[in-house]
Amino acid sequence: MAITAKLVKELRDKTGAGMMDAKKALTENDGDMDAAIDWLRTKGLAKAAKKSGRTAAEGLVAVKVEGGKGVAVEVNSETDFVAKNAEFQSMVAGIAAAALGADDLDALNAADLGGKSVADTITDKIATIGENMTLRRMAGIEGDTIVAYVHNPAADGMGKIGVLVAMTGGDEAFGRQVAMHVAAANPAALNADSLDPAVVEKERQVQIDIARESGKPEQVIEKMIEGRMKKFLAEITLLGQAFVVNPDLTVEKAAEEAGAKITGFVRLEVGEGIEKEEEDFAAEVAKAAQG
Structure with missing residues (x-):
């Protein structure tokens, strides 16, 4: 029986096995899907399908810089134990290196990693390590100088928070200070122009409602709103924030004094925005015992 791409895809969807493993399974069994x-299953290659429904909110962020380009990737696992696993860390490092040549997440999933696609490599690791894993995000940045920083690294170039800062002028030491600031302060955007207009408008409406509750005259309210919005924008934009190294200066002013211009940044934190399931200790132990 001819082993078609459609058959291979169907088997992969049912089992979570890698492409080559699925093709081999069908070839060995003359196209019989159940067989x-x-x-x-007997080869231990269908385990991934069982794990795929589990929440993967732990893991690592890895950063990689080459020339004027930097990338950050987030690869999730179910537990922090796996994030400390050398096999998992090696895979994440490989994915980060592959990301330098990928334009988006789809391209990265399809990228070659030691003879297999990144997607198939992750599926194989799910089967061998025994936890659900996902390549969740990637982000890239380009500039004259790219500085990378990992907060509390678990291994070289990877940890729970990864930051990339792009700039012109200045030196690497200053760039690292800015990257550390980004890790700590978690700015929403580089400057006011980079912010999502919907975020700004939502905050403005909130401030209008608060100001009107005061019962003050309209002209006073307008000044109140203007002042509060200025403060809001300063607090959530990188260039407007007080620099952690010297709070008397904004990041923008500190950059000027260092002879640098910050042109962009990327910050990824493991599990950011993922809703974790809450389990009591007994349930957790029972789940672990079931495998």
Whole structure:
């Protein structure tokens, strides 16, 4: 029986096995889907399908810089134990290196990693390590100088928070200070122009409602709103924030004094925005015992 791409895809969808493993299973079993599934199970290659529904909110962010380009990737696992696993860390490092040549997440999933696609490599690791894993995000940045920083690194170039800062002028030491600031302060955007207009408008409406509750005259309210919005924008934009190294200066002013211009940044934090399931200790132990 001819082993078509459609058959391979169907088997992969059912088992979570890698492309080559699925093709081999079908070939070994003359295209019989049920027999191919059993074959994969006996080889331990269908485990990934069982794990795929579990919440993966731990893991690592890895950063990689080459010339004037930097990338950050987030690869998630279910537990922090796996994030400390040398096999997992090696895979994440490989994915970060592959990301330098990828334009987006789809391209990265399809990128070659030691003879297999990144997506298939992750699927294989799910089967061997026994936890759900996902390549969740990637972000890239370009500039004259790119400085990378990892907060509390678990291994070289990877940890829970990864930051990239792009700038012109200045030196690497100053760039690292800015990257550390970004890790700590978590700015929403580089400057006011880079902010999502919907975020700004939402805050403005909130401030209008608060100001009107005061019962003050309209002209006073307008000044109140103007002042509060200025403060809001300063607090959430990188260039407007007080520099952690010297709070008497804004980041923008500190950059000027260092002879630098910050042109962009990327900050990824493991599990950011993922809703974690809450379990009591007994349930957690029971789940671990079931495998």
